[in-house]
Amino acid sequence: MSYHSNQDPEKNLPDWLKALRRQQSKETPQPKGAKSEPPKPAAQEPDEEEPNWLREIRERYGRPETKQETPGTEETESPLSDTQPIPASRAVETRPKPSKPKLAEEPPAEEPVIAEPQAETPQRDFPDWLDDLGEPEVGEEKQEEGADTHIPAFPQGSEELTPGELPSWLQAIRPGGAFPQEDTRSGEMLPGVQETAGPLAGLSDVLTAEPEAIQSVKPPIYSARLELTDSQSRHVAAFKKLLDEEGRPKEDLGRRAALPARLLNSFLGAALILAVLLPLLNQSQLVPRPEPDFLPESAEVFNRIDTLPAAAPVLIAFDLQPTLYGETKAAASAVFAHLLDRQARLVFISTQPTGPAVAERLLQEELATLPAIATGDYTNLGYLSGGMAALRSFLSDPRSAALSVTALGMNPWTSSTLESINSVSNFALVVIVSSNADDARIWIEQGAAELPNGLIAVTSAQAAPLLRPYLLSQPQTLQGLVSGVQGAVFYERLRSLDGTGRAMWDSYSYGLGAILLLILLGGLYGRLIHMRPEKETTTVSNRAN
Amino acid sequence: MQISQGFLSQIGVFFAAALTLITLSYAFRDNPIFRAILHLFVGVAAGYAAAIAVQDVVLPQLVYPILDELAGTPTLDIIDLAIRVGLTLLLLAKLSPRTARLGSPVTALLTGVGAALAIGGAVQGTLIPQISAAAGIFNVESFQLAYQGGYYGESLQIIFEGSLLLLATVSTLAYFHFGAHSRGKQEPLRNIFVDALAWLGAVFIAVALATLFTGVLQAALGALIERVAFLRDVANLLLGLQ
Numbered sequence: 005m006s007y008h009s010n011q012d013p014e015k016n017l018p019d020w021l022k023a024l025r026r027q028q029s030k031e032t033p034q035p036k037g038a039k040s041e042p043p044k045p046a047a048q049e050p051d052e053e054e055p056n057w058l059r060e061i062r063e064r065y066g067r068p069e070t071k072q073e074t075p076g077t078e079e080t081e082s083p084l085s086d087t088q089p090i091p092a093s094r095a096v097e098t099r100p101k102p103s104k105p106k107l108a109e110e111p112p113a114e115e116p117v118i119a120e121p122q123a124e125t126p127q128r129d130f131p132d133w134l135d136d137l138g139e140p141e142v143g144e145e146k147q148e149e150g151a152d153t154h155i156p157a158f159p160q161g162s163e164e165l166t167p168g169e170l171p172s173w174l175q176a177i178r179p180g181g182a183f184p185q186e187d188t189r190s191g192e193m194l195p196g197v198q199e200t201a202g203p204l205a206g207l208s209d210v211l212t213a214e215p216e217a218i219q220s221v222k223p224p225i226y227s228a229r230l231e232l233t234d235s236q237s238r239h240v241a242a243f244k245k246l247l248d249e250e251g252r253p254k255e256d257l258g259r260r261a262a263l264p265a266r267l268l269n270s271f272l273g274a275a276l277i278l279a280v281l282l283p284l285l286n287q288s289q290l291v292p293r294p295e296p297d298f299l300p301e302s303a304e305v306f307n308r309i310d311t312l313p314a315a316a317p318v319l320i321a322f323d324l325q326p327t328l329y330g331e332t333k334a335a336a337s338a339v340f341a342h343l344l345d346r347q348a349r350l351v352f353i354s355t356q357p358t359g360p361a362v363a364e365r366l367l368q369e370e371l372a373t374l375p376a377i378a379t380g381d382y383t384n385l386g387y388l389s390g391g392m393a394a395l396r397s398f399l400s401d402p403r404s405a406a407l408s409v410t411a412l413g414m415n416p417w418t419s420s421t422l423e424s425i426n427s428v429s430n431f432a433l434v435v436i437v438s439s440n441a442d443d444a445r446i447w448i449e450q451g452a453a454e455l456p457n458g459l460i461a462v463t464s465a466q467a468a469p470l471l472r473p474y475l476l477s478q479p480q481t482l483q484g485l486v487s488g489v490q491g492a493v494f495y496e497r498l499r500s501l502d503g504t505g506r507a508m509w510d511s512y513s514y515g516l517g518a519i520l521l522l523i524l525l526g527g528l529y530g531r532l533i534h535m536r537p538e539k540e541t542t543t544v545s546n547r548a549n
Numbered sequence: 550m551q552i553s554q555g556f557l558s559q560i561g562v563f564f565a566a567a568l569t570l571i572t573l574s575y576a577f578r579d580n581p582i583f584r585a586i587l588h589l590f591v592g593v594a595a596g597y598a599a600a601i602a603v604q605d606v607v608l609p610q611l612v613y614p615i616l617d618e619l620a621g622t623p624t625l626d627i628i629d630l631a632i633r634v635g636l637t638l639l640l641l642a643k644l645s646p647r648t649a650r651l652g653s654p655v656t657a658l659l660t661g662v663g664a665a666l667a668i669g670g671a672v673q674g675t676l677i678p679q680i681s682a683a684a685g686i687f688n689v690e691s692f693q694l695a696y697q698g699g700y701y702g703e704s705l706q707i708i709f710e711g712s713l714l715l716l717a718t719v720s721t722l723a724y725f726h727f728g729a730h731s732r733g734k735q736e737p738l739r740n741i742f743v744d745a746l747a748w749l750g751a752v753f754i755a756v757a758l759a760t761l762f763t764g765v766l767q768a769a770l771g772a773l774i775e776r777v778a779f780l781r782d783v784a785n786l787l788l789g790l791q
Contacts, residue, residue, distance in 0.1 A: 269576065277773075331768050331775060357601040450670045465768040488767050512771065
């Protein structure tokens, strides 16, 4: 609860209290200007209209003056009566009365006051030290009894009181001047002081409602400027820069870099396509084909096929994936054409699900004009499911293998081509057509025991480097190899024919030349780009140093 | 209305040409249509493989024999059919985490058989032949014949080729030798001789990797040529030049 200083507390009094004030003012005239001074409770007569609570307060606090009217009675309370235990009957309705500060002759507050039971002759029971203090003067005593007769619990102004000794650490952290050095309790809080304003005006020993109780000390003014060290200032600057860059939209370096890169990609793509397309449009055959001794492994394939007997069964493991069909078809068609020209009986099998379909496509697209293909004089065993284990089973016993064609109700082993085949070694030749080196390697490894004469491979150009070691192995597990467009062109030259490989050869040569040129230019450009940042980095490092 | 086979073939050709053009557009810039076509290729490949597996494997190897058995016209021995069905059911148990342990024996069988075949094949078809070939890089018989015949150039060539192969083999193996001597608190250091061989082996490895890269490049170029030739043929077909 707070009051404004400019607000008259008398105006806020309830009507009944105003009427009581008026009645009191009539009975005890007061000097002018002493408006706030409350009438003494002793001069007040109990009013019939007075509320019970106020009457009780008056009875309780008006007792000293009542006693003053009858001095010398035995019921006079001892000066230390408030320090004595309150009887249970009074504990509920009375509160311990705060004492007014006494003079220097009063005992110091540090000494404990021993509460003694109330005696008939209280002065006889006073301790010795209290007796030494002597009797107060009568006039002074009367004056004091008008205010209060209690011994103050917090004697103020005593010379024997010394300020509390604070520990050094507490004094060190204590801000100078922020806390009072002595008891700063206002006079209104001290015992025996009457309330001078508000509805409790005239009552003593109450908490004051005056603004002094809630007055706040003006806080010390601290400087709003932060005192930063140089290191802290640098960190602040760095952090501020970081925050500023965070809020700023980033420069799209990727877009700046993407545009030249996209242009470069477009240029490279266009150059490569043009290098490939122009020879195809012109159908030029200007680029010479490889010399006959250029690819001995392909020549070995030619020799083996060229020496095949007529109507020899040839097993073709067609593990070509559709992705590299376009590249491998030139070499495969050249070898198949040679086989068919030698009247070999082709038997296809595949460990890839897409293998039989791709093989059929190759035959129909490239070799459909040949009699054996046109009449369907070839056997397609279909898909050999089961991976490496199934392949091993087929190589060990072809007739017991779980082939898809047998599952469809057909029995290929009763055909004229396969009726004499009881093992893989009965085939005159085994050819692996593969776009992947791993697929060909599995055939080589698993067939090493069952194929003492080895096998030949027609592969993609990317599989050739990994299969070449098998050409030089001891024993030689791979007898011959035809790979890529280059192998196809070479094989066609051995056969003195112009096939698919020859049609692709010029484009292949120009395309390789364009790739080589682009790689050289790209490497040179990359080197130049790489040298420029090095200079900048060197400059920056020199500046930093 | 009956659609002729030739019309369908032409539709397929034009569709393939469109897909090829979209795929080649990636050389200029990545675009959403290319990505869609990419998904189409993957989906078609997976779908085709699944269809083949069902048509050529699951149905004839498992379903049809069961139906024949139920129809009273068995085409397989009952024990063979029971093994197939039992292994299939155990493998299908892997689909559920609760019954996954039941499929472990089948998986172990497949893995064990595959590993045994791979190791056996590698030893028999790759390691032994390659080691034998590496051991005979110095063709002594050819060298003696060339030297006794007075073909000193050829004999020197045989020595040079053998030495080069020997050096490449040893240095490549040294590159993968990571043993080093302890030097107390200092960082372990490889023997300087092994270190020099390893550096040389890195050169040979780089040459080998470059060869592989060249093969990939050649394969891609061959595929590109085939596709461009296909587009040329389609263009000629559209223009009536073919």
